Amino acid sequence: MTQSKTSIRKKDHIKLCLTDEVEYISKTNGFDKYEFEHYAVTEIDYNKINLNSKFFSKKINYPFLISCMTGGTKEAKGINEKLAIVAKELNIPIGVGSQRQALENNSFHSSYKVVRQNAGDVPIIGNIGAAQVAKSKNIIKDIRQLIAIVEADAMAVHVNPLQELLQSEGEPDFSGLLKNLELICSKIQIPVIVKEVGSGISMHAAKKLLEAGVKCIDVAGAGGTSWASVELKRNRQENSFFSEWGLPTSYCIRTVNQLRKYFYFTLVASGGINNGVDIAKALALGADLCGSARIILQEIVKNDVEGVIELIRSWFTTVKNIMYLTGCSNTKNFIGIGLIKKEELY
Numbered sequence: 153m154t155q156s157k158t159s160i161r162k163k164d165h166i167k168l169c170l171t172d173e174v175e176y177i178s179k180t181n182g183f184d185k186y187e188f189e190h191y192a193v194t195e196i197d198y199n200k201i202n203l204n205s206k207f208f209s210k211k212i213n214y215p216f217l218i219s220c221m222t223g224g225t226k227e228a229k230g231i232n233e234k235l236a237i238v239a240k241e242l243n244i245p246i247g248v249g250s251q252r253q254a255l256e257n258n259s260f261h262s263s264y265k266v267v268r269q270n271a272g273d274v275p276i277i278g279n280i281g282a283a284q285v286a287k288s289k290n291i292i293k294d295i296r297q298l299i300a301i302v303e304a305d306a307m308a309v310h311v312n313p314l315q316e317l318l319q320s321e322g323e324p325d326f327s328g329l330l331k332n333l334e335l336i337c338s339k340i341q342i343p344v345i346v347k348e349v350g351s352g353i354s355m356h357a358a359k360k361l362l363e364a365g366v367k368c369i370d371v372a373g374a375g376g377t378s379w380a381s382v383e384l385k386r387n388r389q390e391n392s393f394f395s396e397w398g399l400p401t402s403y404c405i406r407t408v409n410q411l412r413k414y415f416y417f418t419l420v421a422s423g424g425i426n427n428g429v430d431i432a433k434a435l436a437l438g439a440d441l442c443g444s445a446r447i448i449l450q451e452i453v454k455n456d457v458e459g460v461i462e463l464i465r466s467w468f469t470t471v472k473n474i475m476y477l478t479g480c481s482n483t484k485n486f487i488g489i490g491l492i493k494k495e496e497l498y
Contacts, residue, residue, distance in 0.1 A: 163225045163226075163227055164386050165222070165382060166222055166225070166227055166228070166231070166449070168382050168385055168386065169221075169377065169382070169445075169446050169449055169450075170449065170450055170453060173381070173385065174377055174378055174379075174381040174382045174385065174446075175376065175377065175378065175381075176374055176375055176376070176378050176381075176395075176396060176398075176424070177392075177395070177396065178396055179374050179375060179396050179398065179400065180375050180400065180424065181373060181374070181375025181376065181400055181401040181402055181423055181424030181425070181430065182373075182375065182400030182401060182402030182403055183401070183402050183429070183430050183433040183434070185402065185493060185494055186402065186433055186437075186491035186492065186493060186494065187491065187492045187493075187494055187497060188432070188433075188436065188474060188477070188478055188491060188492070189478065189489075189490075189491075189492055190477055190478070191477065191478050191479035193479075194476060194477065194478075194479045195479075196475070196476050196479060196480070196481050197481075198472070198476050200481065201472050201475050201476060201480075201481055201482070202481065202482040202483070203215070203468055203471070203472065203482075203483060204482075204483070205440070205441065205483050207245045207275045207305075207306075207418075207441065208275070208305070208306060208343050208367075208368075208418070210245075210273075210274075210275050210305065211243075212243055212244050212245060212274070212275070213242055213243040213244060214242060214243075214244055214464070214468050215431075215435060215439075215440060215441045215442065215483050215487075216242075216244050216431065216441060216442050216443065216444075216464065216467075216468070217244055217245035217246065217247065217275075217277070217420070217441055217442075217443045218235055218238065218239055218244065218245070218246040218247065218443070218444070218445075218448055219247055219347075219370075219372075219422050219443035219444055219445035219448075220247035220248060220249050220250070220277065220279045220308060220310065220347070220445070221235070221247070221248075221249050221445050221448070221449055222248075222249035222263075222449075223248045223249040223250065223251060223253070223254075223260070223263045223264045223279075224249065224250070224251070224252070224253030224254060224260045224263060224264070225253070225260060225263065226260070226263070228249065228260070228263040229260070229262055229263040229266055231449065231452060231453070232248065232249075232263055232264070232266050232267050233266045233267075233269075233270050234452050234456065234457050234460075235267075235448070235452060235460070236266065236267045236268075236269070236270035236271035237270050237271075237457050238452070238457055238460045238461055238464070239271045239274045240270065240271045240272040240274055241457075241461055242461060242464060242465075243274055244274065244464075245274060245275035245276070245277060245305075245306075245441075246267060246271055246274060246275075246276055246277070247276075247277035247278075247279055247308060247443075248264050248267055248276070248277065248278060248279050248302055249279060250279050250280060250281055250310065251264060251278060251279055251280050251298045251301065251302070252280060252281055252284055254297075254298060254301055255280075255284070255294055255297070255298070261301055264301050264302050265301060265302065267302055268302055268303045275305040275306065276302050276303060276304050276305055276306075277304060277305070277306045277307070277308050277345060278298050278299050278301075278302050278304035278306070278307045278308065279298075279307075279308045279309075279310060280294075280295070280298055280307070280308075280309060280310075281309070281310055281312065282309055282310065282311040282312065282313075282326050282329050283316060283323035283324070283325070283326060285309050285329055285332050285333065285336070286325065286326045286327060286328040286329040286332060287323070287325070287328065288332065291332045291335060291336060292335065292336065292339050292340070295307060295336055295340055296340070299340070299342065304342060305342060305343075306342050306343045306344070306345050306367075306368065307336075307340060307342055307343075307344050307345065308344075308345040308346070308347050308370070309333065309336075309344065309345070309346050309347075310346075310347050310348070310349055311326075311329075311346060311347070311348055311349075311353070312348065312349040312351075312379065313326065313351075314351050314379065314380050314394065314397055314398070315349055315379040315380065315382070315383055318380055318383040318384060318387075318391075318394065319383045319386075320383075320386070320387050322383075330360060330361075330364050333346070333361070333364045333365070333366065334364040334365055337364060337365025337366060337367075338365060343367035343368055343418075344365065344366050344367055344368070345366070345367070345368040345369075345370055345418075345420075346361045346366050346368070346369060346370070347369075347370030347371075347372050347420070347422070348370070348371060348372035348373070348423075349372055349377075349379050350372055350373070350374060350376060350377050350378060350379045350398060350423055351372075351373070351374060351379075351380075351397060351398035351399065352371055352372065352373035352374055352398050352399030352400070352401065352403070352404045352423065353369055353370075353371045353372070353373075353399075353404055353408060354399060354404065354407065354408075355407040355408050355410060355411060358371075358408045358411055359411060359414075359415075362411060362414075362415040362417055366417070367417055367418060368417060368418040368419075368420060369408055369417060369418075369419055369420065370420035370421075370422055370443065371399075371401060371404035371405060371408060371419070371420070371421060371422070371423065372401075372422045372423045372443075373398065373399050373400050373401030373402070373403065373404040373405075373421075373422075373423035373424070374396075374397070374398030374399055374400050374401065374423060374424070375400050375401050375423050375424030376401075376422075376423045376424030376425070376426070376445075376446060377445065377446045378395050378396070378398075380394045380395050380397060381395045400423075401421055401422070401423035401424055401425070401434070402433070402434070402437060404421075404423075405419065405421050405434055405437045405438055405439050406437050406438065409437065409438030409439075409488070412438075418440050418441070419438060419439050419440050419441075420439060420440065420441050420442070420443055421434035421435075421437075421439035421441070421442045421443070422442065422443035422444065422445070425442045425443065425444045426444065426447050427467060427470070428466065428467035428468060428469065428470025428471050428474075429470060429474070430442070431467055431468070431470075431471055432470065432471045432474040432475075432486075433491060435471070435483065435486055435487050435488075436478075436486065436487070436488070436489050436490060436491050437488070437490070437491060438487065438488045439487070440487060447463075448460055448463075451463050
């Protein structure tokens with residue numbers, strides 16, 4: 153089977169993301185700048201702390217999702233199959249990687265379909281790029297096709313201007329994006345999510361997206377995988393300025409959360425979410441859910457399904473401990489409790 157340029161590129165992305173060479177170097181997700189307010193007179197029954205949450209209309213066991221990673225190449229099928237099994241076991245949402253390849257031909261449709269085949273009825277998030285949305289001549293037909301392939305409960309559009317700018321075969325012309333997003337939101341029956349891929353979504357950008365009808369913002373801020381580094385390394389180039397470009401995840405969550413005064417939407421924190429403390433701090437700043445990708449990819453390859461299940465459960469043991477120490481019995485009470493800036497402690 154001859155692989156398309158898109159499939160080859162996806163294979164390159166998997167290979168690079170299995171290394172730590174594409175992390176931000178100096179810029180963090182920003183959560184290191186905050187501390188929790190310890191509540192010394194907690195009366196919470198630890199064994200009754202409730203981690204359940206909701207993803208739109210579906211109940212989930214943890215406020216966490218397996219972020220969009222891969223698809224559209226031979227190597228992706230096995231990865232997606234295993235990730236789907238994890239999602240089913242933990243009853244959490246899972247996103248598929250960009251489905252652009254699925255619009256080009258049907259060679260690797262199975263790498264996407266395998267998710268629903270193994271995930272049961274957990275929420276599944278479809279995925280397509282902003283460049284494809286902006287330039288599609290029949291956007292509603294395309295989106296419906298992609299939804300059908302994965303039997304999606306929500307559809308994500310990933311915005312990645314920096315990645316497209318640096319990618320040798322990139323398509324950085326997004327003109328028409330907001331107009332087509334508004335059309336999708338008005339015609340498609342499932343919620344539309346817009347997510348970045350690691351450079352963050354500002355409050356100003358989020359406002360434009362919410363005005364277009366988007367129901368969920370996944371900020372995917374700086375501090376984790378630098379997709380600028382991914383593309384620069386693919387091209388055997390270096391650029392320290394653009395490798396570190398982006399808004400830290402904590403900043404995005406804190407500022408975009410302020411738009412709740414005017415819009416009802418779901419807020420997802422991703423971008424450098426690599427442990428339970430990151431998750432807890434993101435929720436405390438106002439995120440409804442958190443998501444991780446590269447660390448999950450590395451774990452599934454290294455330690456298979458059980459390794460990822462154990463990893464995510466260990467993260468939420470930490471979250472549960474923090475909830476106890478801050479006097480919160482459930483995620484509803486914990487989300488948005490706020491954090492203390494470290495400089496205020498001294």
